Amino acid sequence: MKMPKLQIQDGRDARRVRNKLRLNQAEFWGPLHVTQSGGSRYESGRDMPGPVQLLVNIVHGTPRQAEKLVSYLRSKE
Numbered sequence: 001m002k003m004p005k006l007q008i009q010d011g012r013d014a015r016r017v018r019n020k021l022r023l024n025q026a027e028f029w030g031p032l033h034v035t036q037s038g039g040s041r042y043e044s045g046r047d048m049p050g051p052v053q054l055l056v057n058i059v060h061g062t063p064r065q066a067e068k069l070v071s072y073l074r075s076k077e
Contacts, residue, residue, distance in 0.1 A: 001075045004068040008056050011042035017060050018043075031059050 008014050018028040029039030032055045042048045048056075054073070058066045 001072055003072050004065065006053055006057050006069075007061050007065055009053065010048055011045060014039070014048070014056055014060075015043040021060065028060065032056060 008017055014028070018025070021028070024036075025039045025043070026036040029036060032052065034042075034052060042052070054069060058069050061069070
């Protein structure tokens, strides 16, 4: 199974989605167990680790995107 395309690939994408959802940084990054300051660093250009990319897409992507990612990850067990 091929990994689905990630809609949120970097901090710039994350900031766009966060603003669209009208969430502050703590509200957006908190469910991922990423601190507000850590999220701010990603949004400012720091590379986002792969696991964080996956989580942000699962948590803040569409239900369909999340389902595809979870199915992909489970197929790797």
